[in-house]
Structure formats: structure tokens, C-alpha cells
Amino acid sequence: MLSANIVALAYLVASVLIILALKGLSSPESSRRGNTFGMVGLVIAVVITLQLSSVQNYTWIFIAIAVGALIGGVAARKIPMTHMPQTVAFMHSLVGLAAVLIAVSAFANPVGYGIADTFGQMHVSSRIELFLGAFIGAITFTASLIAFGKLHGSLSGRPVTFSGQHILNLILGILMIGAGVMFCIDLTWTPFLAMLFVAMLLGVLLIIPIGGADMPVIVSMLNSYSGWAAAGIGFTLGNNMLIVAGALVGSSGAILSYIMCKAMNRSLFHVLLGGFGNHAPVATGGAALEARPFKSGSAEDAAFLLKNARSVVIVPGYGLAVARAQHALKEVVDKLLEQDIQVKFAIHPVAGRMPGHMNVLLAEADVPYDIVHEMDEINPEFGDTDVVLVIGANDVTNPAAKTDPTSPIYGMPILDVSKAAHVLVIKRSLSVGYAGLDNDLFYMDKTMMIFDDAKKACESLIHVLD
Amino acid sequence: MCASLPCDMAGQAAAHVSQTPDPFMMSFSVFILAIFVGYHVVWNVTPALHTPLMSVTNAISSIVIVGAIIASGPIEMNLATVLGLIAVGLASVNIFGGFMVTQRMLAMFKKRS
Secondary structure (H helix, E strand, O other): OOOHHHHHHHHHHHHHHHHHHHHHOOOHHHHHHHHHHHHHHHHHHHHHHHOOOOOOOHHHHHHHHHHHHHHHHHHHHHOOHHHHHHHHHHHHHHHHHHHHHHHHHHHHOHHHHOOEOOOOOEOHHHHHHHHHHHHHHHHHHHHHHHHHHHHHOOOOOOOOOOOOHHHHHHHHHHHHHHHHHHHHHHOOHHHHHHHHHHHHHHHHHHHOOOOHHHHHHHHHHHHHHHHHHHHHHHHHHOOHHHHHHHHHHHHHHHHHHHHHHHHHOOOHHHHHHOOOOOOOOEOOOOOOOOOOOOOEOOHHHHHHHHHOOOEEEEEEOHHHHHOOOHHHHHHHHHHHHHOOOEEEEEEOOOOOOOOOHHHHHHHHOOOOHHHEEEHHHHHHHHHHOOEEEEEOOOHHHOOHHHHOOOOOOOOOOOOOHHHOOEEEEEEOOOOOOOOOEOOHHHHOOOEEEEEOOHHHHHHHHHHHHO | OHHHOHHHHHHHHHHHOOOOOOHHHHHHHHHHHHHHHHHHHHHOOOHHHHHHHHHHHHHHHHHHHHHHHHHOOOOOOOHHHHHHHHHHHHHHHHHHHHHHHHHHHHHHOOOOO
């Protein structure tokens, strides 16, 4: 049995290690050591908690940890990198559910948590903290499950909207807070469970109107919620380590949501209202969706352009991930590098279905990270680039975002692909992107369309580049 | 039990000195300061590692396992301990899954040889 001071000190060490884990992610070299710091931090936290005098139920606790470790470990090894967005969404829902269960358990046995007075009645401040932790956890739980379904394809990625939706959500929100206030006053099960139920319902309703390509924002936001839920539990227990960890995760998710919103030139409020991308295709400048002349070519034509280039920039998008073409693309890159052609990748912040998703897919395909560049780094270089190869990306290359004030995506930061000497676009058809917009880039003189599946196109390119 | 939690040290102190703020204020101060630390640390994370950042923060928020272990601490099995044990299992899935998948991703990031 360690003294309370030793316990507090150990929790402090664990908190510092967790901060170091995040700090390590400032560069790939330091990140692996950072991850080790994080693991050590969690181990310290768990070991110190296990030796608290109130913790006696060792057998069952070890069984629960072992079962969780087995499931988590196997999943971590097996999950394909293309499935990371839904995996992360699913893990958020587990954090949410765990927070709810802990809150219910604390309410059932407040004395065991040391949050009750001598009569076994919970302190008023603890009631409020418990309410906050429980409802954030409940919303995180169901909202993440819906996000998981949409990302995994088990639910339609299309926004589900109906009239009165926002009013309904508002009423449910008021009901939830009302039930929470009642719980804080009379400390009975009915308002507590009603509050949890309404929060879970609200979690579902908040996410159904949001479309597939807005998911990077939603996954980041739920990341943030899972942190606030953990901090809420930390307040309930009066445990500073939980508060620190929760606040770190909460602010991390909030920053990622902000970065994603900015990259789409949309406000978080606008994303949360939902329904974006649900409307019929919007024509830019009136007649835009009428037949416009464009050039299309074969893999041979593309290979000819690529071979004669000195510098090539590749712009991958979500279509690359869908077609699982990253490995084939890496072979194309190898062929070009063999011929002493400079190759770089340009990544838009919202490429893929979660922040940084495209970087992981390219890393998995053994593309070295020092040729993969962020939008702000690479945009000034497009003017000096011979050939840009756009593969599975659309809206993030649309020059209308800069030139057409009437376009719905006007103001969104884009990759300046149209400044390059030649543009190759691999796409299955001329269909519109998520924003429902025609892309002016496809009709430019310097652009050649290659109509094919991303993977098949890369495979033909490998063949003809030999 | 109480003596083993840091909050209660502040609670005991409050009993002696009436000028000492509520334990909640101490937790709240830590909370706000941690948000600032998080803000500065996370803005320094390279955008290429935003996916590993999300998976590792998942593992980190599963530190709620501490609460779950306390909930499942008593030997006697009742609603509180059973729910606590389930929460231990869920958090443990996330801790192991989160750190291991992060490790797997970070191992993929290589420089040009």
C-alpha cells in the first residue's frame, strides 16, 4: 500500500509521459519513441491504480484486461490501413461507452468512489460532474457508432435529412439537460437513465445528416468528445491524470476539426447542420454541365508525357484509397525515379476520410515520407512542374474555388494543379465530386483525361513505362 | 480509500484552512492548463502524422480504465462492479489496440534510402 503522495506522484509521471507521447508526433523520427512513452505512462497509471487498497477484485480485473488486450491486439494487427477511419470511429465509441458505464457504476456505488458524504449521498459538485461525463460519453458512444457505419459502408454515406430535424435536436438537447438537472436535485435513477437515453438518441440524430466526405471533421470532433468524456470522469473521481489526458485529447480533436473545416472553407456549425452534398449537381456559370470539349487519352499517351517530364507531382485523393491503388502507384513512382524524373506527392488536408489518412496509405505502400508534401509546401512548386498526375481527387483541384465567386466551394484552399505545364487526370468518368460540382480543370487545354479505375490505370502505366 | 486519491488531500487541507479553494477549483485549474499544453503540443504535430495522432489519442483517452478499475475494485459482485469490469475490458481493447495500431503505422514512415 503506497501513500497518497506516492500515488499522486506516479499519476503525475504518467501525465508527463502522455504529453511526451503527443510531443513525439512532431516528426516521424521522434514519433516511435513518443509512442513508447505513452505506453509506459498508461502502464504506470494502471499498475498504481491496481495497488489501491480499495481494489481487491484482481482475478476478474485481470480477466477483463486480458480479454480486451486480446481483442485489441488482434484487431491492431489485422486491420487494413484503408479501414483506419472506421476503426478510429469505433474506438471512439468504446471510450464513450466505457465512460457511460463508469458513470452508471459510480452512481450505483458513490461510496466506493469516495464521492459521497457520510450518509452515502453524492456531493452536489460530483453530481454535476457525473452528469457531464455521462452525457458526453453517451453522445460520443452512439454518434461514433453511426460515423463508423457510414465510414465502413454498412450505413449509407448520404446525408439523412428531414424537416424539423434541428428543432427536434434542440428539444432533445433541452430534455437531456432538464433530466440532468432533475438528477442533480433528487438523485434518482429515472432522470439519470432518461438523460442517458436522450443523449444516445441525440448522438444518432446529430450524425445522420452529415455526408461521407464531411467525415474527417466528424471523426476529429468525436475524437475531441472522447477526450472531454474522459476529463469528465476525471472530475468525478477528482483524478488530475484523467483530467490532463482528457484535456489533451479534447484539445487535439478540436484542433484537428478546425484544420479540417479550414481546409474545406466551411464552419464547424455549417458541417454540423449537415445535408451538404445532398443537392442535385450545381452548374457553375449556368451551362457548365452541358457537354464541353475535353481531351482523353490512353495509358500510352500518359506514359509518353511522364517519360519526357523532368518533374512530376502526384495528387492522390480518396478514389485512390477506394480502388486500393496505392501499391500500384508506388510502382509507377519507382519506374519514374529509375529514369531520373523528380517525383513528389501533394496532399490536400482533406484527402481521404480522416486527417492524415493519405499519408498513412502512401507510407504503407513504402513511399518515403520526405517526397510527400503538404498543400502549403507544394503549391508554389506547381508552376515549375512539367506533369501533374491527379488520381482519385476532384474538388481539391477545382480552379473554380479561386476564380468563380459564385461557386459553392469558392474560397476553399486548393492544390494549384492548373499552373503545371501538363495535367493528367485518372478518373472513371466525368462525374461530379462530393460538392456536386463540375471541375473546370478537366476541360483545360493542358489536361488529358484517362478514363479508368485508379488501380487498373496504374497497372497499365507500369506496363507501358517499361 | 479516500486517502489514496489526490483530491482528498486537498479536501483535508480545506478542512484546516478556510481560505483554501474547493478541490474542484484545483481540478479545474489543472484542466485549463492541460488544454493550453495540448493546444501548443498538437499544433506542432506534423500533418503527415494526424492519423497516428488520432489513434494514439484514442489509447490515451482510454485512461478512463483507471476509473473502471476503481469501479470494479470491491470483491463482492454487484451492478457497480460488473459495469466496472465491462468498462475495464472496453478500455483495454482501446489501450492495446490504439497503441499497437499506432506503432504499426509509425513503423511504416520511412525516409528515402
